[in-house]
Amino acid sequence: MAFREFVSPQLSRRALFRTSGYLAAGGALAAVPFGRSMLRASAATTNWANVAERIEHYVGTGKVANMVASFGWGNEAPHSVARGNLGFGSTTAADLDSLYRIYSMTKPITGMATMMLIDDGKMGLDQPLADILPAFADMQVQKEYDGAITPDNLEAAERPITIRQLLTHTAGLGYGIIQQGPIKTAYEDRGLIPGQVSRLPIPGLGRGTPVSSLEAFADGLAQMPLVYQPGVKWSYSVSLDLLGRVIEVVEKKPFDQVLQERLFDPCGMESTYFRVPSSELDRYTDNYGIMAGVPLPIDPAANSIYLDDPAFPFGGAGLVSSPRDYDRFLRMLLGYGKIDGQRVMGELAVRVATSNILPRGVQTEGTWVAGQGFGAGGRVVDGAFGWGGAAGTLASVDFKSGLRAGLYVQYMPSESYPIRSDFLTALAKDLGREDGAFSIGG
Template sequence: MAYRDFAADQISRRSLLRGSAYLSAAGLLAQVPFSRALASSAAMWPTVTATVEDYVAKQKVANMIATFGWGQQAPTAIARGTLELGGAAKADMDSLYRIYSMTKPVTGIAAMMLIEDGKLGLDQPLADILPAYAEMKVQKVYDGPITEDNLEPAVRPITIRQLMTHTAGLGYGIVQKGPIARAYEDAGLIPGQVSRIPIPGLSRGKPVRSLQAFADGLAKMPLVLQPGTKWSYSVGLDLLGRVIEVAEGKPFDEVLKERIFEPCGMDSTWFQVPESEIDRFTTNYGILAGVPLPMDPAASSIYLDTPPFPMGGAGLVSSPRDYDRFLAMLLGYGKIDGKRVMSETAVRVGTGNILPATATTQGTWIAGQGFGAGGRVSDDAFGWGGAAGTAAFVKFGGGGLRAQLFTQYMPSEAYSIQTKFPELVAADLAVMAGK
């Protein structure tokens, strides 16, 4: 396998764990009146179905699943393909996928639960929970040298709101360049994993072995922007994982299990795939010159290993059925199956635009849109995507639509499907509405 060319030409660190810009099309959904009674079967989604079938038939991907649901109703699934190219096992609602940055809304919503409990405040200074962040320094020149003459004091404290919305001024090893990117790598501040296979150009050093070590190491790094001034994709949600475990007094992964996964009936979402579940795990592919090559085979996946720490920004593996349960809880404004998981207010705040008034989005992936607790906000839609082609959103108006796309390839920019998913959904909704 030509891993050197693969790494150099096909996948950059910058694109590695980035959430997609897919919700930029979500505004189209707001223009389409629709009835959930019309969309209760897969046959009512011909544009989406044709696209899914085309990708699988042409072997661009091994599998692809799109799911749709209205309010609390059972989901409709369009599933094609197998867990790996050439394999026999069919992909379905219970297949397991690396959801990467779709982890971020889960972490953000967990933080909203602690806010409703009074254990955190939306505008509470981070230093209240993690004192090491009390006196942060900021680079004067973005991605410039890490020297005293290029550092200045932060003019305002980092807040919980800023961690949720990528406005804290924190960097990201997959986004930054130059000295700060190398400093993150040297310090093991690596909140993501791809493969056991050593791929030149993608090896990013040895990560620290706990969330505490991650948070402590990050506090020693300068910020790349002044807090609260600009949206910049970051490790904010990973750091929020440490905030959550300190505020709750138990490990972050246990908090997610107790507060979200178990109450929502999500029994197939983990930071580490159990060996007993390998037979439903998908293979992840890297796209080289339009050809998918296995970069993380399911049987030898890095997700079978104990992760260095629970990565709140990009660490989860989940199934379409499980993540649909999470979306259904949001559409129920905190309730699912008649059981309340969180307050309606916390859902409304977390899925609404909570960008700081002082922060700009100009020139960024979300220009002209909002951002909530780990996900993009566009009109009445909330959601995010993952680096391996996954996407999910909820639309609160019109009866409450939840929609997902699951597949496994990297980088997500290699194909247009993730970005165009809302357009395909909108096209089918327009037909349903007779437009």
């Protein structure tokens, strides 16, 4: 399927590609892709000994219940390094088919679904959001970041929000897990809460009751001021959740149905859910909160909030998946839209989605992506694309080397341990990097 001339009738596909050039404190800090060429390594020469040592360290000392690292070269099936059980006290070993809350690793999936509709010619990368959701036509912006929501602290948006900005967290939207002060309270009071952690009443995690539909979420968000002018600064946001509403309006069917039909089924992703079926409990992990260095259960599998229907499908942080399933998503990307001989996405759509599509002139200094690029819901570094999740997970595809890699674990907040940086350092050593490290930036 050809990538359409979607920005303007005069902009060709070739010109487009040239220009594309925790749900609690800090846990949504996303991991980075590996960002280095790994051409010296191959499946035959890599035994992942350093990765295995780090996994043994964290699981063996009781810091986490389990860890699974998944790897795949080119189109080959994934292999893994795994240790531990589904939870402390469980006797079921964690493996490639265990189920993990992937939180913000949902964002690249929503990003790719958006790019597929752009490829279909149903919307444009630089199309104003208000063309699809008219309520966003006349947005207000806070003059003082996280300041008062009063007329004297608001000004008109200088430019429209675009689909590109939503994909790259540059639309100026806020996030309840990032903002502070009056706007954070307003998000919570209005149920603009696109995520969930637990059924349990855990101090610090009570953020109000989410609205009951993507339509209500979008309508409520349109009434809130932006925290930055659109297209000015990278700021982690609810934009990928809002894209869920954009997708269902454009497709005229529920967002989760679109993901199932356009991505999960064609990719062969049979273990990716917004709601975990009770039939899959025997492979579902427990999630832990790290309190004073001690892991305590905050979302045990048997009583998990993911056994309930979510308030609405959270396109930014709502999915549970298995390492094997998410690897199939990565395989499709590495195949530039094809997996097992079946085309799921257009090749150029994948190339644009995994390239740096940040708006020209946007500020990234002092953010998690400083000095790096950003694509359709994920970070772009030196030929690699990926993102991480609030409970310590991360996944990336490196187009230079043909390596797919992911890390799966369940603890919050993710900065409680340096697991992700340790993993990236160990991975670098296993791949023969002389300096023994990858740049993790942000």
